[in-house]
Amino acid sequence: MILIKKVLRTIWTDKAPYLGSMFLIAFSCMLMVMMNLVSKNLNNTYSAYKSNHVMSDVEVYLDTELDMADMKKRFNVKIEQSGVTDYSSKDGQILRIFSFNTQINTPAVSSGKKLESGEILLDKLYAKKNGYEIGDIVQIAGKKYKYAGDMTLPNYIYVAKSKDEVIRDPKNFGLAVVDKDDFESIPNATPFYAIKFNNSNNLKAQETAMKGYLREKGTKIIKWENTEKNYSVSYVLVKINLMGKLSIVAPSMILLLTCVLTGILMWRLLNRESVIIGTLYAQGYRKKELMRHYLVFPLIVAGMGAMIGTIAGVFMINFLYNFMLTTFPMPKEPIVYDLGILMFSLLLPVVILCVSTIIVVNRMFKIRPSQLMKGNKKNDKANFIERKLRLDKFKFVTKFQIREQVRSLSRTIFLLFGIIVATMFLQYGLTMKSSVDYLLNEGISKLYHLKYEYVFNEYKRGAPPKGTEQFNTMYAIMDDEAETNFYITGLPKNSTRILLNDLKGNKLTPDKVIITTPLAKKMGLTIGDTIRFYNFEDGKKYSITIEEIADTYGGEFIFMPLSELNAMLDLPSDTYIGIFSDVEMTFAKKEIKTTKSMDAIKAGFHSLIDQMGIMIYSLTISAFVIGLVIIYLVTGLVVDEHKGTISLFKVLGYKKKEINKLILNSNIFTVIIGYILGVPLLVGSVDVMYQALAESLPMVIPAKLNIWYILLGFVIVMLTFELAKLMSRKKINRIAMSDALKSGTE
Amino acid sequence: MFIHILNLKKSYQSGVVTTEVLKGIEMKLEKGGIGVILGPSGSGKSTLMNIIGGIDRGDSGSVVVDGIEVNQLDDNKLTTYRREQIGFVFQFYNLVPSLTVSENIEVVSHISHSPLNMDEVLEAVGIKDKKHRFPRELSGGEQQRVSIARAIIKNPKLLLCDEPTGALDYSTSRSILQLLQQVNEKYGTTILMITHNTAIAAMADRVFKLRSGEIVAESVNQIPVPAERIEW
Structure with a gap:
């Protein structure tokens, strides 16, 4: 068909937006295939490992x-x-x-x-x-x-x-x-x-029965650890699941962006070709034939993009799978290339883009051929927002830029959504870093004023060693579905090692029952609530009433006066199980159950931050490229849509700088608003993700984004915007003054 | 003389074919006068007007407008020339669809050193009550009035009108021509108009007939006819 040549020529003449769409599709398909298949293969690997090497259900430590x-x-x-x-x-x-x-x-x-x-x-x-x-x-x-x-x-x-x-x-x-x-x-x-x-059915009931039997026999359970809930295993499962979820969310967002972009491209193309469409119509072409012709555009763009992205994703699987197995060592299984996912990746963009094209083309077909042949001017109508806007008080440049944004709402929404996505990519890694920084500085460092924590195998009585502070603990288990567990720590009323503040920032002394914010959030507790729980050691049931909530992310604890905890456990009031110390101490190995070094914990967080480096850099580069592509495409659309106006401005004596300022800067408000919206959206999403991770991590991480990172992100987004503008200047310079003279914009 | 053109030549190269568009044009128009260039399609009217307006350059010859040798100006100076000296009125109005009437006029006043008062101009062209409307919400005649308002807001020395009534019906065309005559009288603006419509020549001080890149006839109207009396 002769019209296919026209399609290829049109794409070739106006390469940038089509190549940009192709890039976005390829990127989303690559992410989808790579992350989804790696997540699936890791799941298979884990299942095979669990079954071939007979992973325990529980590990039990007894006396x-x-x-x-x-x-x-x-x-x-x-x-x-x-x-x-x-x-x-x-x-x-x-x-x-x-x-x-x-x-x-x-x-x-x-x-x-x-x-x-x-x-x-x-x-x-x-x-x-x-x-x-x-x-x-x-x-x-x-x-x-x-x-x-x-x-x-x-x-x-x-x-x-x-x-x-x-x-x-x-x-x-x-x-x-x-x-x-x-x-x-x-x-x-x-x-x-x-x-x-x-x-393997109803493991919880079987475990409960076994625990009950052991207690009945007088056997002391020192530790009862469900293997899949153990951090060394649960963290792996959470990471695999998270990758599976991200493999859907991230590509979907990019694919949605591409759909809007293709829709805009097609609408613009159809408007430009309305005379041709009207003429072809008049010459006897059927709607079906014309529809087929215009469907070739998304077929080429989505087909090529999906193919490139899927192939790239397949090539990346091995690399990512091996990388994940370095972090989570398991015996390697042959990689399974799920045909369903590959087909899904190949077809989904084609289907979605074709559907959006059909919608756009059908809208155009509703216009009468005679109207089309005159050139469809329907788009020049002022929309509701435009008519309502009164901008008399603004300077002309501001008026022009605001008018431009409300003129093409689809274009503005595309840009806004694109900037939000780019911002979220950009700030994802930095939010994680900020959160860990916050946890370390505001959580751990402000809560714990000690260097070592020693927990003994047996209770001790009397005064603790000089320079140390004593504490006692109870490992409490809630009788709920999730078997929520936490430590209740008894502290001296004048404790100087654990410092707490209430939600208003006032200092709290441990002469009351105080719950930390993460635990209160997790259990939905507030001041005055009474909770009932089991003591893991003796299986007895206890209850306490919450008197204060401490504003700390240092862990999930309940703190209470040492004497009251001891009384509750029926122990002499001077009993303790551990001490906090500023200096390293030596004890007989049999005497000590666990030793905790705050420096080691902090070092762990620091290495976590260091390891985030690569992820942060790669996300920043991806965000920069996505942002650049989107802003460049939209700027290109703006320039194309304003050929007549730009030409007119040239005729009227506008200088290059003035035209660039008016046309290229018109998107600045949208870019800024997109960034401003992107930041809280990301922090909210990361917060949701942290809630999911809270099951396997020892503490609830608050989702935070440092103000400096917000500013840094803003600078990067604005640099991207400036670069896109620079790339579009040539396009403006190429527009001839004769364009304004040949045809009117109205 | 306000406009003085001597032996202006212009040709375009398209592949191996060279088309001579202007073949030694000689033309004069006095300050404050109205000139009309008549001619069929392809006669070179638009090219001539583009050169006078500083949009294009002649290959040779001299084009002097109010003492400025336009043909010798570099790109920057041509921009300044268009910005400060020339007002344009187009056949299809060339309004920015996303801007209201007053904002379309601001497109020019924004870059003018001493623009006229916006309300006064809107009043003069008879669209003061439509300043918040968008071009799409106006009739063709009203849009051309906006186009004229946009052109005169900077009080240009020369108003170049390219088929200003070409897209309008008879009565609207007459009202636009009347408006142009009023502008000429009120602000003393020199007007040069190109048109197919020979009847319009009656309102001009000087009429130039162009054919195949040459002025084949030039006439002077001692008593130009008021626009409202022109009929075709």
């Missing part, structure tokens, strides 16, 4: 040995006794050593050979960061082990030292597995039981 045969029979479970210990291999370096399990949580050996007596398996990144080569000797507690290979553990996928330290630090923390016999020779090991229920 006595378990009659495993009786438990297996009674509860229809698999049980394997295991053990773990932290060994300080070098200065402050911790190697967490597990015994080699053969039934549950079996290690996956990724390189090297099967483990034998006198050998050790290490986690790959730890070995790499510390310069270990397979075959090297690793010394543990005076005994030499041969480094036999690399392994990963299904119950310890994200290798962070603890929930509190948030981020993994392979230089200073790693995992190791040794043979069960060898493990027995390592001192200070803690035994635990890995349990897998044979019936």
